[in-house]
Ligand SMILES: Cc1cc2nc3c(=O)[nH]c(=O)nc-3n(C[C@H](O)[C@H](O)[C@H](O)COP(=O)(O)O)c2cc1C
């Protein structure tokens with residue numbers, strides 16, 4: 001174990017603990033932009049810097065291991081000056097339009113500017129010119145709001161494994177780009193939206209959710225995605241009884257299957273919920289027309305038809321075909337129905353196709 | 354030349370650097386032979402005792418650096434930093450052109466000490482002819498068996514100054530974007546392909562054969578005790594002899610300029626001198642009676658760095674020069690961390706404004722604030738050092754700035 005002093009408090013942490021965690025244990029609220037506990041460390045935003053007695057430079061707490069006897073200040077004059085200047089530098093390359101921004105109220109840059117009273121930037125000059133029009137149905141890429149945390153790049157590579165985006169250029173001209181600078185559609189992007197999930201600002205937003213309500217206006221309902229049998233946890237954003245968006249649930253205890261990761265359907269394909277064309281009750285074809293009936297009638301009808309076919313053509317004339325949208329348990333029941341009730345071994349599943 | 358002390362460059366132009374036989378005729382590969390008869394720990398002890406400190410800029414004790422390599426690691430690498438990106442620096446090129454075999458021997462000594470089988474030389478992209486020279490030199494040394502099983506591969510940079518930073522250099526050899534890694538872990542623990550790696554400068558390696566042959570005490574007694582040995586300096590700017598010199602490290606900066614350098618061109622007065630390349634501090638005339646060694650330079654708020662000496666005469670516009678330096682760093686910042694990526698860019702904007710006569714007093718204030726934060730909060734040495742020439746030019750030549758304000 002390692003003993004150190006943080007803001008005058010004694011803290012004991014296991015060897016290998018980073019200062020960021022030690023500071024949080026000591027009750028200090030350390031701002032971070034590029035840090036994400038699930039992604040490889042970058043140590044690049046420098047918002048988490050703290051002052052360590054005897055060091056020439058400030059230490060980025062997310063990548064600095066705690067050492068025995070360290071004396072750490074988390075909000076010293078130097079630390080605060082550095083954070084303010086970093087925020088001002090970011091603002092200088094930012095198109096600040098919170099009033100129309102999807103991220104308003106849920107944005108790290110906004111939160112930290114508020115916390116440190118950064119109203120404007122002393123370093124304004126050339127305006128941001130990084131906006132990327134990307135005609136795809138799902139993700140808006142507005143790099144005039146990008147703070148270059150590279151979380152999207154890391155999430156794309158480390159969570160999804162798509163490697164669709166990376167850094168291009170050097171210095172101030174660095175920008176997130178696909179190979180050959182095309183749209184996401186022309187890249188290896190699978191539109192999982194993990195990049196949107198991790199983006200701490202409004203640089204990556206869901207086009208499907210745009211304009212339908214800010215995060216803080218919506219009620220949150222945690223549920224399981226109904227698209228397939230994987231069982232990903234997600235959070236519906238609900239406004240006036242309508243689903244207006246989907247959030248990731250990254251807490252492993254609440255989202256043990258997917259830890260926030262989703263696929264294109266779960267993240268962007270939820271608008272069917274409010275579709276008028278959606279089936280809401282059973283239909284039976286009568287005289288060539290589909291007519292709404294009760295569940296009892298529909299089930300009786302199905303059972304009697306199955307029986308008739310079995311009697312006339314034998315059980316082998318029938319097959320049961322199940323869908324990947326059903327769960328393991330439902331698939332088990334379906335094959336049981338086939339073998340034990342209908343009496344056929346003709347069972348198959350769409351995932352084999 | 355009188356005043357010089359040549360160790361690495363003693364046989365400059367007298368031997369063919371590509372030919373191992375030539376080098377052997379003047380006593381080459383004797384240090385390696387000796388090292389091979391020693392226990393690895395003893396070699397490291399000897400290098401430590403010589404007090405040889407890194408010639409690449411940071412001045413770290415070389416033997417100490419080697420001692421961090423875990424003995425039991427299955428694979429270790431020796432990497433030579435020949436990126437030589439500091440403007441005005443060309444001493445590593447000179448070492449290759451005059452005595453490339455000493456570099457190879459130094460790397461092999463290091464490999465013997467740490468137990469490495471493979472070495473890389475990372476060569477500045479603008480030196481393609483040096484790559485050829487080195488490959489020939491390696492071939493020749495291999496042919497006569499001087500390097501035994503130790504293999505050296507030359508890799509080429511692509512023109513990024515930041516790739517001289519040891520971890521960016523490692524990333525570049527691995528085929529990644531040239532961006533520094535955070536430290537720790539240091540290369541000695543997790544370097545090239547995750548393996549313990551020694552990264553040393555060309556000049557550092559080239560000192561080693563002579564230390565092994567003549568002994569640690571001999572080396573430690575040359576020049577300044579805290580930073581012993583010789584240092585190759587490259588003179589540029591308004592100087593009568595704009596060339597290179599090898600001097601003992603207690604040599605005075607003023608003697609570099611007025612003795613070896615032959616004084617300021619056209620009989621003018623000295624305005625300032627910048628030591629260590631573009632990231633170095635500007636040193637005003639009143640401070641030049643200082644030895645060039647690492648610690649003495651640090652004491653006057655400067656740094657020996659790579660050993661480049663850039664001389665400015667009294668007629669030079671220091672604001673204009675500082676603006677050009679700001680442009681260099683804006684161009685070379687890798688863009689990984691916020692203070693440097695945005696800081697170098699805004700610094701250049703503010704400097705340009707002032708240089709064009711459009712600056713306001715608050716521009717200077719803002720430059721000083723930004724400069725402080727970049728030095729304290731940047732991820733690597735590039736962003737930490739980039740504002741130093743600007744800050745020191747303001748400190749020593751404030752009136753030049755005031756004269757240009759709007
Ligand atoms: C931006 C930057 C550029 C550097 N460029 C060089 C270089 O061109 N050559 C070099 O030897 N060291 C360079 N260094 C220093 C290296 O990181 C490293 O300290 C050095 O290669 C270690 O060798 P030494 O101990 O023998 O000096 C650079 C450092 C920084 C931060």
Ligand code: SF4
Nearest residue numbers: 097098101104107202
């Ligand atoms: S990204 Fe954040 S700071 Fe930028 S406009 Fe949107 S809400 Fe405001």
Ligand code: SF4
Nearest residue numbers: 156189190192193195
């Ligand atoms: S949507 Fe998924 S695959 Fe596409 S860029 Fe974002 S993270 Fe990568």
Ligand code: SF4
Nearest residue numbers: 146147149150152199
């Ligand atoms: S787009 Fe978002 S996640 Fe990606 S680097 Fe920019 S701010 Fe970070």
Ligand code: SF4
Nearest residue numbers: 687689690693733736
């Ligand atoms: S200080 Fe500059 S060069 Fe170094 S990591 Fe940061 S942006 Fe890159």
